[in-house]
Amino acid sequence: MTPDQYCAQRAASSKSSFYYSFLFLPDDRRRAITALYAFCREVDDVVDECPDPEIARAKLDWWRQEVHNTFHGTPQHPVARALKDYTSKYGLEEDLFYEIVAGMDMDLHLRTYATFEELRTYCYRVASVVGILAAHIFGFENVRTLKYAEHLGLAFQLTNIIRDVREDAARGRIYIPQDALAKYGIDTAQLNANVTSDALASALKDLADIASNHYDLAFEALPDIDRYRQRSGVIMAEIYRETLNAIGRDGFHVLEKRIRLPTSRKFWLAWSTARREKRRHLNELQSKPAA
16 A cells, blocks of 8 residues: 555545545645645544553654654655655645644643633644645645635634534543633533533534634635635535534534534535636636736
């Protein structure tokens, strides 16, 4: 199995919403973004699947060395070997990969966040940085596209946090800021309950409003000239925002069930968004005056 095949298998087996957006990319960019996604899955699994924090830290240190080897030597892991082929081609910055690992490391020593600003740092490392790297792979001309990617990554991570409250609480991780819980008189023990209280639903709605605002800010920042290049991010936004909307329509009852879109719905959103963006791109080309 080649490094690219390993990454493709890793992405497909995850059944993530991201996978559907990769299907509409040219082959080389699809392999690059799949390698980036596989890297994120590998380091995330270190934290989620290793019960001993000291061993998890040692594994993350190993991945830091693999990042160094990817840029300056000979990496060992198939994901790092796949990434090595794309770092120069797409201008991927070494420091941003260390930021991702640092974000995963936060899960080993931070179980709660006092304020949203503290949470923002975590979200930047584990999601916004990934968005920035993805924007480089997709391609852009206007540097404002990187601000779009930063906002979109934050919106994605907040959506995940709202969706996964029960699973995260079972791991002892509380991402809802403590001041937001205090505002509604919520004790963290309630996050392990089987019923979502009205107070928790209100706190989650506040977080959803912040996420929605960042979806809006992302698309306000995205320059028209780069929109078609960034269509995979646009597809992901459609799927993630629909997931957030579905959670809201259900009343934020995330402790009772994990709300996820059916595979058929994800694929339809991906296909229809890709079609819409292509039509938009063609209309823009036709409207340009001849040289």
